[in-house]
Amino acid sequence: MKKSKEFSKNLPIRTVFIICFIISISLTIGIIGYIVFTNWFTSIDETITKMAEDMNRAVVNNIDAFIRVPLDINSSNRGLLEKGVVDINNELNREMFFVNILNSQKGDSLYSFSYGTESGEYYGARRNKNNNIEIMRNNAATGGHSWYYSVTEDMTAGDRVVEAGKFDPRTRDWYKAAKERKVPVFSPIYKHFVMDDLTVSASVPIYNLDGEFKGVLGSHITLSKIDNYLKQIVKPENAQAVIVEKNSGELIANSLNIDNFDTLEDGTFKRRNIDQIDNIAIVQAYNKYKNDHSESFDIHYEKYRLHFNVTEYHQEGLDWVIIAALPRSILATSAMNSIQVAVILTIISLILSVLIYLKLTKKLLSSIDRLIATTEKFSAGDMEQRVSITRDDEIGRIAQSFNKMADTMYGLINNLEKKVEERTVELTEANSVLREKLQQIEYLSFYDHLTGLYNRRYFEESILTLDTEKNLPIAIIAIDVNGLKLTNDAFGHEMGDLLLQTVADILKKACRSEDIICRMGGDEFCILLSQTDETQVEKLKQKIISVVSSTKLGSVIVSLSIGYALKIEVGNDIKDILKLADNNMYQDKLTHGKTMRSKTIETVLRNINHKYDQEQIHTERVSQYCEAIATALGLSNKEIQDIKIAGILHDIGKIMVPAELLNKPGQLTSEEFEVIKRHPEISYQILKVVDEYAALAEDVLYHHERIDGKGYPKGLKGKDIPLNARIIAVADAYEAMTASRPYHNSKTKDEAIAELLKNVNTQFDLEIVKVFVEEVL
Secondary structure: OHHHHHHHHOOOHHHHHHHHHHHHHHHHHHHHHHHHHHHHHHHHHHHHHHHHHHHHHHHHHHHHHHHHHHHHHHHHHHHHHHOOOOOOOOHHHHHHHHHHHHHOOOOOOEEEEEEEEOOOOEEEEEEOOOOOEEEEEEOHHHOOEEEEEEEOOOOOEEEEEEEEEEOOHHHOHHHHHHHHHOOOEEOOOEEOOOOOOEEEEEEEEEEOOOOOEEEEEEEEEEOHHHHHHHHHHHHHHOOEEEEEEOOOOEEEEEOOOOOOEEEOOOOOEEEOEHHHOOOHHHHHHHHHHHHHOOOEEEEEEOOEEEEEEEEEEEEOOEEEEEEEEEEOHHHHHHHHHHHHHHHHHHHHHHHHHHHHHHHHHHHHOHHHHHHHHHHHHHHOOOOOOOOOOOOOOHHHHHHHHHHHHHHHHHHHHHOHHHHHHHHHHHHHHHHHHHHHHHHHHHHHHHEOOOOOOEOHHHHHHHHHHHOOHHHOOEEEEEEEEOOHHHHHHHHOHHHHHHHHHHHHHHHHHHOOOOOEEEEEEOOEEEEEEOOOOHHHHHHHHHHHHHHHHOOOEOOEOOOEEEEEEEEOOOOOOHHHHHHHHHHHHHHHHHHHHHHHHHHHHHHHHHHHHHHOOOHHHHHHHHHHHHHHHHHHOOOOHHHHHHHHHHHHHOOHHHHHOOHHHHOOOOOOOHHHHHHHHOHHHHHHHHHHOOHHHHHHHHHHHOOOOOOOOOOOOOOOOHHHOOHHHHHHHHHHHHHHHHOOEOOEOOOOHHHHHHHHHHOEOOOEOHHHHHHHHHHHO
């Protein structure tokens, strides 16, 4: 292993390049060849599968065309018998009909066209061994025997040429099948009684115009022609095909030049089964299809590989299976020849590439030889040695880099002391910046960025550190800012942040320097006090309450809920103390929180009235109208009081609308109107957090919805709009129309009523407008 490593290290770079080149070229050719030949063989598989499918399709199409001949003949002529166009009892008319039909068939597949009656008579025409047409008669006159006559030039019966035995069509399978099924049907396959061939009959029941069954019309065909179809189709591809009955496996036709039946010594015949043929591959294919219903697969037989495609063919009474076998060798041989040629050409190309590569590397690496010579002189101490650059490529850039490195080393050696001093200053400055960053990170990890107080993380670490016997008693004060969410909704988040900062300043002023004040998150604060008894804690609480009560923050009411608890004994769990402090704080919040929120609502209303001169008058009138409408509608006293209060509060969200928009004399822009349209949602946010007004929040939210669904903010429609909201909408609109506003002149009572009536069932509720106009105004 060690020798191998030393050998690889001592290899010349030219040799390494050549080895790498040969390996990379070989790998590339191998991968590409693998992909190409894999795709090639895949394409061969797909082509053979497609050829087999096309071959089966051609077989099916030919069989279908062949089989449909007797069906079409029956279909075309049954009506002539059923409607009496052809009179079966008129000998001349009848015999010309059968002869003409048989004569019209140019091929030799239809050998007989006949009609058997329910009384046992049998008439028709057939072709004899010489393919000449003969007329058939079987009735009382013939004694129930079948007599055959030659055909004259005028298509009538000539001489009697054959006297066959007794024959009753009603006993034949084709007759019974059509009669039982009452639809066109094929008979089971049987041996032709004259020709050495298999035969199948297509039969159709005949009914008179009264629906009475009269007999069966039959077209009889021989099947040997299917053998010829198969041979013609498979011959170009050197393929094989057989057709068998699905359930029995008995042969119907084949391209193998074998008989589909055997004639026994007593003159009877016996159908051959597919298991009796010598072609083992086809027998295996049939058995595989029977077992797993595979339709496309390969079978290896001896040294051959055959692709099989199996297709079913169905007609009423026929249930056949078509099996086609295609040898894969028809494409594989040419593919292997192509692969051999491709391999030979690839080897030749590889040899030529290596020779060209050797020539080029020799020329290109001469510059590297010069570079090596210069570096050796430089390393020996000749610091002024430089490489002459003759190329503008990678080697040329290496030479340039070497010269730059040599210049830098030359300068460093001559200016080393100065460089060391400069680097020392740079490192000192970097360390200073790093210390500042670390201090910032440490500050952010323990302090709340908004208030400057300690954060929850610092609190959780401090409470564990403080929880020792020497610090007892330990007091924990839990504080919650009342109405922070209401402040955010009513006055904006900037005012909410200012409220939190104001509370933080109050706590810092009230507490001792050693007390730990933390903002726990949101509206919650905590104070940790060591060696502090209950008297001291209560004194601090009252001090905080006193400072809070005297603190003014614009229109915002500063209010705190405070609770505390003390750890007196060592055995007390500090977490239980914290939980008790929280519980006490929440008890205090139940007392003061509700009062604070109600006062905030009053403050908001005062501010709106201050911003907009007409607002107080507007809300009072809307409230009065709402009360009057509710009374007229027969609502309960509580419902009347609710709608009265909702009328006062319906525009409380305008606290967030700039005063210049509320008092703008001209028309609002689309952007300004969007700001105005937000006031119902703001009203909803403010009211839903105040317990006594929460039930009215949705009434206020939807008072600008319209009956036709074109209102705002939700686009509610009809009765989906709460009743109180529909009442406020009418009262608000009437008051707005009859009041003097900066943006329009007031309307008279009659003008306002006309406008309300004009917009019923679109903007306003019809019933409410009617009550308002008729009973309130």
